[in-house]
Amino acid sequence: MTATHSTTASATIDFDSIKNLTATETRAVDQLILKELSSDVVLINQIGHYIIGNGGKRLRPMLLLLAAKALGKANDHHLILAAVIEFIHTATLLHDDVVDESVLRRGKESANAVWGNAASVLVGDYLYSSAFEMMVRTNNMRVMEILSKTTTAIAEGEVLQLLNCNNPDTSEEKYLDVIARKTAILFSTATRLAAVISASDDKTEQALTIYGQQLGVAFQLIDDALDYKASTEELGKNLGDDLAEGKPTLPLIYAIEHGSPEQAQIIIDAIRHGSRDAFNAVYEVVKATNAIEYTEQCAEQAAAKAIDALQCLPDSEYKTALEQLARFSVQRDH
Numbered sequence: 001m002t003a004t005h006s007t008t009a010s011a012t013i014d015f016d017s018i019k020n021l022t023a024t025e026t027r028a029v030d031q032l033i034l035k036e037l038s039s040d041v042v043l044i045n046q047i048g049h050y051i052i053g054n055g056g057k058r059l060r061p062m063l064l065l066l067a068a069k070a071l072g073k074a075n076d077h078h079l080i081l082a083a084v085i086e087f088i089h090t091a092t093l094l095h096d097d098v099v100d101e102s103v104l105r106r107g108k109e110s111a112n113a114v115w116g117n118a119a120s121v122l123v124g125d126y127l128y129s130s131a132f133e134m135m136v137r138t139n140n141m142r143v144m145e146i147l148s149k150t151t152t153a154i155a156e157g158e159v160l161q162l163l164n165c166n167n168p169d170t171s172e173e174k175y176l177d178v179i180a181r182k183t184a185i186l187f188s189t190a191t192r193l194a195a196v197i198s199a200s201d202d203k204t205e206q207a208l209t210i211y212g213q214q215l216g217v218a219f220q221l222i223d224d225a226l227d228y229k230a231s232t233e234e235l236g237k238n239l240g241d242d243l244a245e246g247k248p249t250l251p252l253i254y255a256i257e258h259g260s261p262e263q264a265q266i267i268i269d270a271i272r273h274g275s276r277d278a279f280n281a282v283y284e285v286v287k288a289t290n291a292i293e294y295t296e297q298c299a300e301q302a303a304a305k306a307i308d309a310l311q312c313l314p315d316s317e318y319k320t321a322l323e324q325l326a327r328f329s330v331q332r333d334h
Contacts, residue, residue: 013328015057018321022065025074025082031059032083036130047111047123051090054108060085060190063215063325067194067208070318077138077197083189084147087131092154092186094124096277100245109185138222142196151190157182166246168268172253176217182218207309211322214306221299224249225292226334243282246274250298251291252282258289297331 003078019026031321037048052166060101061082068074096102097110098117100327128151160178164170191212195205228251248271256264263285270278286292306326313319 003281007141013324013331015328018324018328019062021318021321022062022069022074025065025069025079026058026062028079029065029082029086032079033086036083036087036134039126043115043119044123044126047094047115047119048090048127050114051111051291052086059219059325060089060186063187063212063322064190064194065080066318066321066325067191067211068198068321070313070316071194071198071200071204074194075197077140078194080134080137081143081193081197082190084131084135085186085193087127087134088147088151088154089186091124091127091131092158094120094127095158098124098160100241100278102241104241117259125334138197140196143193146189146193146196150185153185157185161247164248166255166272168252168271170248170253175250175253177222178215180213183220184213187216187219188212193236197263203312207312210218210309211306211326214302214309215326215329218299218302218306218326219294221250221302222330222332224251225295225299227251228286228292229333240279243270243279244274244276246271250295253284254294255282255289255291258291259285263288296330302329303330 011310017233033052034049037045037052039048056264064078064082065074068078094111098112098120102110103113111123112119132147135144138144157178157180160174164174164178188209189212191208192205195208200208224242227240227249243252252267252271256267259267266278266281266285269275270282303326307323310319310322313322
């Protein structure tokens with residue numbers, strides 16, 4: 001289906017109003033998360049509460065709950081799976097920050113900066129294990145199959161990203177494959193599971209899977225663009241982190257392909273050596289080649305596809321909220 005919906009509406013999306021649509025269910029999910037984080041191992045409680053309580057939009061569980069309500073209502077199994085999705089997401093953050101040697105997460109010190117790498121990895125493992133323990137309670141084999149494949153894909157995406165680090169020859173296609181596995185799949189799993197638990201037909205399940213996948217792509221591409229646009233305070237991490245880690249994100253890949261040989265070489269060297277010192281020079285090349293605009297255009301296209309996928313849903317305030325979240329994904333500044 002051709003995407004025909006504009007995602008650049010001038011009105012600012014009221015994210016809080018969207019959150020309020022699932023406020024009751026979100027409180028129940030938060031209580032479930034707190035209950036599941038309860039352990040007689042004090043460090044697990046400390047790190048788990050630190051990372052989960054450290055801000056964040058709780059976008060993935062919200063997507064699951066909104067999709068569930070767009071299909072009728074959110075039941076107890078939807079609430080369990082919303083918590084599962086948040087646990088898996090949080091585990092990936094803990095592991096990501098260790099792999100990337102990050103010291104900031106959402107504007108605060110990352111867990112590994114506070115407690116060390118070993119503790120962060122092990123508590124991430126605990127959250128993964130807890131997520132699988134919780135999903136079993138749904139007694140739904142399809143749910144377990146989807147989530148098992150999801151965590152496998154996320155791990156594959158992490159390894160592919162590691163292989164791409166310091167590799168300036170990474171193509172746009174390879175990069176999009178990484179974010180499809182590493183980032184977008186958890187979005188698509190959230191919305192897909194809402195359909196599975198609601199016993200929706202195959203068409204609806206597929207539509208919500210596409211919606212989540214395209215939304216996740218749009219979200220990550222805007223993150224890539226913001227690494228060269230936002231301030232550290234807005235972004236919640238240090239500007240140039242991706243460059244310092246030698247990650248060839250889409251703005252860099254595009255700038256290499258469309259810059260002069262001299263401009264391309266600046267970025268190639270920066271990716272190979274993983275240097276934050278080159279940030280200003282790289283920024284000038286990214287800006288000159290319109291790489292940020294290109295990345296934003298790709299995000300717009302993905303968001304439009306996400307909105308288009310929702311057309312099979314009945315009209316409701318929840319469907320509208322899902323559409324607005326797709327627009328928000330490309331309008332945000334952090």
